[in-house]
Each structure stands twice: as structure tokens, then as C-alpha cells.
Amino acid sequence: MHLWQAIKMACKSLWTNKLRSFLTMLGIIIGVMTVSLLTTVAQGVSNAVISSIRSQSTLAVLMNMSTDMTYGSANQVISSIQNQSSEEDDDYFKYSLLISSTSVVANNDIMNEQTDEIDENYFSFSQPYTITDEEYNALPEDKKGIADQLKIIKARKQAISTSIYAVDKNFPEVYELKIIGEFPKTDSEILIDETFVKTYLGEMPLENAIGKDVTLGTTVTTDVTIMFNEQQTQATVLIIKGIIDKASLSLNSEVTLSDDGKTITFNSDYFRMMNEQTLKDTLNAIFAQTGSSSVATSVSFKDKYELDNAKVYKISGVLSDKDNTSMFGGGASSMMGDENDKTLSAMSIMRAGFETQKGTIYMFADNTNAMVLGEEDIENSVIAYAYMRYKTEDVMEASINKISTAFLPKLMVMRDYMLVSMSSVANIISNVMNILTIMLTVISVISLIVGGIGIMNIMLVAVTERTREIGIRKAIGAKRSSILVQFLIEALLLSMLGGAIGLIISAIGTAIIGSLMGVAMSMPFWIVAMSIGFCTAIGLIFGMFPAVKASHMQPIDALRRE
Amino acid sequence: MLELKNIKKYYKMGDNVVKALDGISLKIEDGEFVTIIGPSGSGKSTMMNIVGCLDIATEGEYLIDGVEISKYTENQLAFLRNKTMGFIFQGFNLLQNLNAYENVELPLIYQGIPMSERKERVLNALELVGMKERMKHKPSELSGGQQQRIAIARALATNPQCILADEPTGNLDSKTGDEIMNILKNLNENGTTIVIITHNDEIAKLSRRVVRIHDGKIDSDVINEKIKGYGETINPVVIESELKPVSAKASLGKKSVSSKSKSDTTSANVKSKSDTNSVNVKSKSAKTDVKPVSVTTKKSSKKEAV
Numbered sequence: 001m002h003l004w005q006a007i008k009m010a011c012k013s014l015w016t017n018k019l020r021s022f023l024t025m026l027g028i029i030i031g032v033m034t035v036s037l038l039t040t041v042a043q044g045v046s047n048a049v050i051s052s053i054r055s056q057s058t059l060a061v062l063m064n065m066s067t068d069m070t071y072g073s074a075n076q077v078i079s080s081i082q083n084q085s086s087e088e089d090d091d092y093f094k095y096s097l098l099i100s101s102t103s104v105v106a107n108n109d110i111m112n113e114q115t116d117e118i119d120e121n122y123f124s125f126s127q128p129y130t131i132t133d134e135e136y137n138a139l140p141e142d143k144k145g146i147a148d149q150l151k152i153i154k155a156r157k158q159a160i161s162t163s164i165y166a167v168d169k170n171f172p173e174v175y176e177l178k179i180i181g182e183f184p185k186t187d188s189e190i191l192i193d194e195t196f197v198k199t200y201l202g203e204m205p206l207e208n209a210i211g212k213d214v215t216l217g218t219t220v221t222t223d224v225t226i227m228f229n230e231q232q233t234q235a236t237v238l239i240i241k242g243i244i245d246k247a248s249l250s251l252n253s254e255v256t257l258s259d260d261g262k263t264i265t266f267n268s269d270y271f272r273m274m275n276e277q278t279l280k281d282t283l284n285a286i287f288a289q290t291g292s293s294s295v296a297t298s299v300s301f302k303d304k305y306e307l308d309n310a311k312v313y314k315i316s317g318v319l320s321d322k323d324n325t326s327m328f329g330g331g332a333s334s335m336m337g338d339e340n341d342k343t344l345s346a347m348s349i350m351r352a353g354f355e356t357q358k359g360t361i362y363m364f365a366d367n368t369n370a371m372v373l374g375e376e377d378i379e380n381s382v383i384a385y386a387y388m389r390y391k392t393e394d395v396m397e398a399s400i401n402k403i404s405t406a407f408l409p410k411l412m413v414m415r416d417y418m419l420v421s422m423s424s425v426a427n428i429i430s431n432v433m434n435i436l437t438i439m440l441t442v443i444s445v446i447s448l449i450v451g452g453i454g455i456m457n458i459m460l461v462a463v464t465e466r467t468r469e470i471g472i473r474k475a476i477g478a479k480r481s482s483i484l485v486q487f488l489i490e491a492l493l494l495s496m497l498g499g500a501i502g503l504i505i506s507a508i509g510t511a512i513i514g515s516l517m518g519v520a521m522s523m524p525f526w527i528v529a530m531s532i533g534f535c536t537a538i539g540l541i542f543g544m545f546p547a548v549k550a551s552h553m554q555p556i557d558a559l560r561r562e
Numbered sequence: 563m564l565e566l567k568n569i570k571k572y573y574k575m576g577d578n579v580v581k582a583l584d585g586i587s588l589k590i591e592d593g594e595f596v597t598i599i600g601p602s603g604s605g606k607s608t609m610m611n612i613v614g615c616l617d618i619a620t621e622g623e624y625l626i627d628g629v630e631i632s633k634y635t636e637n638q639l640a641f642l643r644n645k646t647m648g649f650i651f652q653g654f655n656l657l658q659n660l661n662a663y664e665n666v667e668l669p670l671i672y673q674g675i676p677m678s679e680r681k682e683r684v685l686n687a688l689e690l691v692g693m694k695e696r697m698k699h700k701p702s703e704l705s706g707g708q709q710q711r712i713a714i715a716r717a718l719a720t721n722p723q724c725i726l727a728d729e730p731t732g733n734l735d736s737k738t739g740d741e742i743m744n745i746l747k748n749l750n751e752n753g754t755t756i757v758i759i760t761h762n763d764e765i766a767k768l769s770r771r772v773v774r775i776h777d778g779k780i781d782s783d784v785i786n787e788k789i790k791g792y793g794e795t796i797n798p799v800v801i802e803s804e805l806k807p808v809s810a811k812a813s814l815g816k817k818s819v820s821s822k823s824k825s826d827t828t829s830a831n832v833k834s835k836s837d838t839n840s841v842n843v844k845s846k847s848a849k850t851d852v853k854p855v856s857v858t859t860k861k862s863s864k865k866e867a868v
Contacts, residue, residue: 002671002674005671012659012660013659016659468655469657471655472655472656472657473657473668473672474640475614475616475643475649475655476643476644476649476668476669476672476716477640477641477643477644477645477669477672477673477720478640478672479636479637479640479641479672480636480637480640481637482672554617555616556611556616556617559616559651559655
């Protein structure tokens with residue numbers, strides 16, 4: 001008997017029981033439809049998300065010099081210190097400085113849960129800092145509790161301040177930022193954002209900031225020794241070599257002298273632009289203005305820092321984000337999800353305020369080089385982030401290599417770092433979608449097996465029901481194989497037809513959902529192939545038993561049954 | 563030629579052994595018209611199953627054209643049934659979801675005959691039973707007599723050596739039954755062996771040879787010389803009884819009326835064919851008023867009971 005005849009026969013008997021055939025197929029239809037529809041939609045959405053990430057910034061690398069947890073934990077410790085010492089300003093001041101000079105990295109999250117020890121791997125790049133015994137003993141008794149806390153804290157010497165991004169020309173457009181002025185043309189020019197202007201240059205029209213010099217250098221905390229008329233006053237202050245703006249060297253009400261002229265209270269911001277000489281000049285100017293008899297005869301920093309390492313940049317433009325719609329809105333790197341860098345600014349701590357945004361500096365990076373910043377700059381400046389975009393992946397790879405081999409070893413000494421490329425973010429998303437797809441597939445395999453059992457059930461009923469037919473067929477000369485093939489084909493037709501209907505429905509569904517969501521979706525070929533293959537297998541496996549049962553019936557037994 | 567030699571068929575029913583057939587020896591020549599008659603429980607249905615290769619005897623030999631088939635596999639039997647046997651059942655046993663044409667076509671499909679030839683043979687067979695006009699009808703749309711005609715056409719389509727009919731008129735009224743019997747008679751006149759299994763003496767009266775079965779044994783095996791037809795030129799071998807399981811040759815000398823050789827019978831058959839046909843029609847028309855088959859169908863269709 002030819003296969004074609006067998007198929008015709010099977011079609012005929014399925015058609016005779018239309019409703020039953022359809023209901024039997026329903027299990028397969030739903031199984032195939034569910035998996036192909038969901039997988040297609042999931043893939044379509046993930047492709048859309050990934051492609052939007054790629055279109056913006058796969059060729060970008062985010063270099064985060066520290067980790068979120070570092071910031072977070074520092075913040076916590078600082079807050080707790082602040083709470084304990086808020087009444088005594090001088091102590092608070094002192095301990096704040098201590099904290100700020102040892103930006104804290106310990107956190108429960110990075111404690112190894114088993115050993116209760118700090119995960120060494122996590123700190124492999126940082127230099128732990130602990131309060132020395134000397135420092136500890138020098139503390140007043142009632143403050144030792146706080147210090148006890150600090151003793152367990154491993155810390156690093158460097159605090160982190162202003163964010164610096166290296167960006168390319170597309171940056172303002174991509175992040176919908178407006179430039180007042182112009183994009184840097186040379187590597188000695190920078191863009192700054194409006195918050196930066198407010199913080200460092202004071203309230204002024206943004207246009208006025210253009211053309212000013214900005215010095216970027218190391219953040220240093222140190223003890224400052226100031227000689228007042230032969231009297232020596234020691235204060236630990238934090239000095240950030242930030243901006244040198246001669247115009248801001250005016251007297252500031254935040255710098256005050258005590259009545260006896262022995263104690264000087266000042267806003268640390270004031271020192272951000274200072275070297276020893278300018279600090280001395282500034283103080284004396286203040287004394288003169290306030291009518292004080294004090295004269296600062298010399299100012300010396302205990303820790304020498306090299307102003308020469310700092311580099312002067314000219315502000316070429318100011319980025320403004322008036323609508324505040326940008327991901328970079330407000331200059332904070334909200335895209336990186338790191339709000340703590342706002343609070344960890346050493347200067348903020350000095351101010352007892354944790355909220356102030358210190359601003360963002362955008363540095364010019366060309367399309368082929370990682371950054372125009374030299375190695376020195378990276379080592380010594382206050383870079384929190386480097387955000388780089390590249391034209392091709394090759395260039396990006398090369399640049400990552402360069403950063404890893406040339407810059408990072410130096411950075412490691414100072415701080416943790418994290419190198420995140422946007423393509424790796426895209427990879428993570430696609431990995432998640434792949435896991436989802438696998439799960440969907442497993443679920444659908446189960447549902448198809450259930451459908452297959454339904455087919456087997458119905459075929460078994462059909463064999464019993466059609467005993468007489470089998471007998472007649474056998475009497476007039478049907479061989480075992482003919483009966484077997486006939487029933488097997490019926491089962492196969494049920495499962496494959498079900499699969500085909502399921503695919504068609506899901507193709508239509510995909511088109512509808514795709515047009516509703518506005519996402520291009522096309523059913524991946526492997527879904528079609530897998531559905532067809534699996535349905536065939538289901539039909540064969542679950543059709544075999546009833547078919548064998550039918551083919552083994554004896555013609556006389558079959559005929560005898562009414 | 564079908565030859566049963568001391569055929570026994572036993573069924574186990576719990577502890578009892580039911581002897582459905584208990585030593586049947588029977589020889590049916592090609593072209594005979596034989597009725598096997600017996601009350602229910604006599605083993606005639608078992609016999610039909612064995613003769614029709616639907617079942618295999620527990621003991622004994624069954625030869626078809628001299629070939630012993632007792633050891634045949636199921637597939638070999640299926641092939642044999644398909645080639646040599648045509649079945650007609652009391653309940654017609656047509657496939658309900660196929661129309662008349664497709665029902666007749668089915669054995670040819672299993673034979674693997676190509677489409678064009680199949681069509682020709684199906685149409686011929688349907689024509690022969692006068693059902694060509696109704697070939698698109700499903701069995702449920704046909705009367706009992708019509709269904710039985712389709713069943714006959716199905717049995718015919720493969721040009722079988724032998725047609726086995728199990729109570730072919732059992733579900734029909736007497737008039738329709740007569741028509742069916744006429745068709746079978748006509749077939750026999752064209753050389754097909756007809757074996758009818760029945761409990762109906764009326765049918766037995768129409769056959770030239772009547773084998774009576776009782777309790778799984780042959781009671782009598784009689785040739786009715788009055789009945790004419792294709793079979794009359796054949797003088798079948800009647801084996802007296804199983805008590806004396808004589809060889810076929812011994813009984814042949816003893817009982818047979820004529821000892822013509824097979825080649826003789828066939829030549830006689832060819833010669834007499836045209837006139838026996840006409841004679842036959844005449845003799846029957848006297849009794850049952852049967853017109854040529856194709857004409858009668860229309861008439862009978864309204865009367866037949868299922």
C-alpha cells in the first residue's frame with residue numbers, strides 16, 4: 001500500500017470525526033502557540049532593548065573607579081559618626097576629617113558571610129587604612145567608642161570627588177544636553193556642567209564661565225600648620241586642589257577668626273584652591289579685613305602635595321540641561337545609578353552636608369584614543385568615572401587593553417575600579433532573555449507531552465471503537481503494516497496539524513502584538529523547526545502504541561465484535 | 563481448489579476444551595457452488611474462518627491449490643486473503659465513512675494496484691452488481707440489498723478464486739435475498755467458486771452441493787443433480803466421512819459420477835458457458851421472476867428491509 005493512500009485514508013477518518021480531531025489537536029495547538037508566541041515576543045522585545053542600547057553606547061566603556069558599595073558604606077559610617085558627635089562641633093569636625101581622609105570601604109555586603117571577614121578579593125586593589133594606635137590613644141576617652149568603630153574599618157587614603165567624563169563629540173547630542181559655548185577642540189579644554197559652575201565659581205551667568213581656567217589635581221587631606229604671630233595652630237583640613245579662580249579669592253564670611261585670634265574656623269571649600277602660599281595670603285587678607293591683630297606667618301602642609309601634577313584646563317563650554325530630561329541630568333551620573341558620589345565629596349563632609357552635588361567635568365576624548373588625559377592625570381586627578389565612546393569595537397577593545405595595562409595598575413594602588421562596557425550590559429540582557437527562552441521551551445515541552453498523551457488517549461479509544469473496521473480491513477487483505485501505518489499517520493497528522501495551526505495562530509498573534517507594541521517581531525526559524533520536529537516526535541511516540549495495538553488485532557476477533 | 567484434511571479447531575473456555583471443528587475433511591473444486599449448512603453452534607462459522615484464511619486450524623492441513631497454509635504468518639495470510647478470497651458477510655461489513663466506490667476500491671489499494679487500473683476494476687465490479695449509479699453513496703444512504711451488492715462488488719474486485727459468503731441473505735427480505743443469490747449464481751457461472759455458509763435450508767436448496775455440519779463434524783455431503791449451472795460440469799469429490807479418512811484418490815474412484823480430468827472440465831466449461839447462462843436465466847425466471855440484475859435494483863431498493 002502506498003503512503004499516499006494511507007495519508008488519504010487517515011485524512012478521511014480524521015475528517016469523519018472533525019470535532020474530536022480538533023479537540024485532540026487543541027493540546028498541541030495551545031502548546032505550540034504558547035511557546036512560539038511568547039518566545040517570539042520575548043526575543044522581539046529583548047532585541048529592541050539591546051539594539052537601542054547598542055545604538056547608543058555599545059561602543060562606550062564606563063570606567064568606575066570605585067564601587068557603589070564603597071560609597072554606600074562610607075556614607076553610613078559617616079552618618080553614624082555625625083549622629084554621635086553632632087553636639088560637639090570641633091570633635092565632629094575632627095572625626096569627619098578622619099573619615100574623609102580614609103574614605104571607608106567596609107560594608108556588611110562585602111563581608112564574607114562565612115568567615116565574617118572582609119572579602120580580600122574585593123580589596124585587592126585598595127590600600128587599607130586603619131587608625132594607628134598613636135592616633136587612637138590621642139583621642140579623648142569618650143570618643144574612643146567612635147574610633148573603635150573606625151578601627152575595624154579598612155579604608156583607603158583617597159576620597160573621591162568630582163566626576164570627570166571623557167566623552168566624544170556625540171555625547172551632548174546622545175544625552176540631549178545643550179552646550180553653551182563650544183565643544184573642546186584641544187585636550188587642554190574641558191566642558192563643565194552648570195552645577196559645577198555653581199559649586200566652584202559661584203552664581204554667575206553660565207556664559208561667564210567660558211574661558212576660565214580650571215585646575216584638576218589630587219585630592220589631598222593633610223594637617224595644616226599655621227603660624228599665627230609665632231603661635232602655632234594645627235588643624236586638619238581637607239584640601240582639594242580644585243579650581244584656581246583668582247576672582248574667588250575674596251573674603252568669605254565662612255572663614256572666621258575666634259575672638260582671641262587663636263582659633264580659625266573656615267569652610268574647607270575655601271581651601272580647595274589653595275597652596276601654602278595662597279592660604280597664607282588669604283588668611284592675612286582676612287585678618288586685615290576683620291581688624292584682627294593676628295598674622296599668619298607661615299602655612300605648611302604636613303603632607304606635601306604637588307600642585308605641579310595638576311593640570312590647568314580652559315573651560316570651553318558649559319553643558320546645560322534645563323529640561324532635566326537627560327540621563328546625565330544635573331550633571332550627576334544618574335545613568336550609572338550612583339548617587340552616593342554626590343555625598344561622598346570630601347568637601348561636602350566638611351560642610352556637614354551630604355547632599356551637595358559637586359558637579360561634573362566633561363573632558364574631551366577624541367574618537368580613537370581612550371582619553372586625552374594622560375596617565376598622570378588619571379593617577380592624580382579626581383576622576384571618578386571615565387566614560388568613553390568609540391567608533392568601532394576594535395578601537396574600544398584596544399582602548400580597554402590600554403587602560404587595563406597602562407592606567408589601571410596605577411589606579412589599583414589608590415582605589416577600586418570597575419570597568420563596564422555597554423556591550424557587556426547588552427550581553428547581560430540577552431543572557432537573561434536566553435534563560436527566559438530556555439524556561440519557556442521547557443514549559444512548552446511539558447505542555448506538548450501532555451498534548452501527546454491526549455493524542456494517545458484518543459487514538460486508543462479510536463482503536464477500540466474501530467475494532468470492526470480493523471477486522472474488515474484485515475479480512476479484505478490489509479497487512480499488519482498497513483493498519484499500523486494508517487493509525488500512526490492519523491496520530492502524526494493530529495500532532496503536526498496541531499503544530500501547524502499553533503504556529504499560524506502565533507504568527508498572527510506576533511504580528512498583532514508587534515504592531516501594538518511598535519516593535520519589529522519575526523518568528524525565529526528555530527522555533528518553527530523545533531515545533532515541527534517536536535510535533536512529529538510527539539505524534540510518532542504517542543501514536544505508536546495505539547497503532548501497534550490496532551495492527552495486532554486478529555481479524556476474527558475484530559470481526560466478531562459488534 | 564480448496565482442500566481441508568482432518569481439520570480440528572479447539573477453543574479453550576476455562577477448563578473446558580470446545581471442539582468447534584473435530585476432524586473436517588472436505589475438498590472444494592474450482593467453480594463449485596457449495597453450501598455449508600448447520601445449526602448455530604455446529605462450527606460452521608469456525609469453518610468459514612478457516613476456509614477464508616481468517617483463522618488457522620489447531621490441527622490438520624489446509625491446502626489451497628495444493629499449497630499447505632497452516633504455517634503461514636499473519637501477513638502471508640493477509641496476502642492470501644487479498645488475492646484468493648472474497649468475503650460477503652451477513653452484516654455487509656462496509657466501512658461507513660467510505661462511499662460505495664471507495665469500499666470496493668479498498669482491497670485493490672491493499673493489493674497495490676495503480677490508480678487507473680483500480681478505477682477500471684472497481685467500475686466493472688460495480689457494474690456487475692448493478693450499483694454503478696450509486697457509487698458515490700455512503701453505506702448509510704443505501705438499502706440492505708444495495709449494501710450487500712456493494713459488498714459483493716468489493717469481494718469481486720480482486721478477481722478472487724473463491725467467494726465466501728456468511729449468511730449473505732440473513733439480513734435481507736426474501737425477495738432481495740433471492741436477488742443476491744442470483745448474483746452469486748451468475749458469478750459462479752463465470753467460474754468463481756462460491757461457498758455459502760448458512761443455516762437456511764432454502765438457500766441450500768439452490769446449491770448443487772450441500773455440506774451439512776453438526777457438532778464440528780460433517781454430517782452429509784450431497785450433490786443435487788437437479789441444480790444446473792457452471793458447477794454441473796464438475797463432479798466434485800465427496801469424501802464419505804471422517805470415520806473413514808480415505809485418501810482423496812480412493813474416494814474419487816468410488817463416488818464420483820464422472821471421472822473427467824480437470825483439463826476436460828475446463829474445456830467443457832468454456833464450451834458450455836454461453837448456453838448454460840441462458841438456461842440458467844430461464845430456469846430462475848420461472849421461479850423468482852428475476853430480470854437482468856441491473857434492472858432489478860431500482861425495484862428492490864424500496865422494499866428491502868435491513
